Amino acid sequence: MEFINVALPKGRLGEKVYDIFEKAGFECPSIKENSRKLTFENSEKGIRYFWVKPSDVAIYVERGAADIGVAGKDILLEYEPDVYELLDLHMGVCRMAVAAPENFRDDKSKTLKVATKFSNIASNYYAGLCRDIDIIHLNGSIELAPILGLSDVIVDIVETGKTLLENGLVPFETIVPISARLISNKASYSFKANKINEIKNAMEEYVRNKND
Numbered sequence: 001m002e003f004i005n006v007a008l009p010k011g012r013l014g015e016k017v018y019d020i021f022e023k024a025g026f027e028c029p030s031i032k033e034n035s036r037k038l039t040f041e042n043s044e045k046g047i048r049y050f051w052v053k054p055s056d057v058a059i060y061v062e063r064g065a066a067d068i069g070v071a072g073k074d075i076l077l078e079y080e081p082d083v084y085e086l087l088d089l090h091m092g093v094c095r096m097a098v099a100a101p102e103n104f105r106d107d108k109s110k111t112l113k114v115a116t117k118f119s120n121i122a123s124n125y126y127a128g129l130c131r132d133i134d135i136i137h138l139n140g141s142i143e144l145a146p147i148l149g150l151s152d153v154i155v156d157i158v159e160t161g162k163t164l165l166e167n168g169l170v171p172f173e174t175i176v177p178i179s180a181r182l183i184s185n186k187a188s189y190s191f192k193a194n195k196i197n198e199i200k201n202a203m204e205e206y207v208r209n210k211n212d
């Protein structure tokens, strides 16, 4: 039996993502029993799941350790992994935005200091605007940067807007909408095309019915 290895993003989104696989007919009941184990398989269905850090899913898939996986569009735009994007799951919906203190006014005569975890997305966005920037790459708590004068603006994910609001920041521009995507390793998509397409089509149908 040909197995499909699936990298799932560990965490709340991952559990919802697994539910879609389950509803699409690729269940693996043991995944709900054990909280520390990282790999689970259903040999009857020929499917094996493993939990990985959400930002690592694309690495597993790009290198073929997983045939398919689910990654946020933010990660795909930031790291530009060499994978196929098969399906928008319309979950984990948020946006990549520029935010700053309410009184911020962009002085175009100066280099704009941009704090972000998404340096590539920020660089591409400002290159498109021909705006000179200085990227300050941070790994978290990005909202602090403008408050402490480390940066003028931030580029970060906004979901409800609560984090910005609670830190006195305002979203100024939306760079791109974000949601979770089903991705595939390129070689797997040719060698295991039938099975991957079977999974993709079943998920697509479920997602479509859910959003109708």
Ligand code: PRP
Binding pocket: 140, 141, 142, 156, 157, 158, 159, 160, 161, 162, 163, 164
């Ligand atoms: C993101 C982002 C913001 C927050 C926005 O962090 O960095 O801090 O979500 O959500 P909100 O608009 O609903 O308040 P995430 O929770 O993904 O974790 P992270 O700090 O590890 O990036």
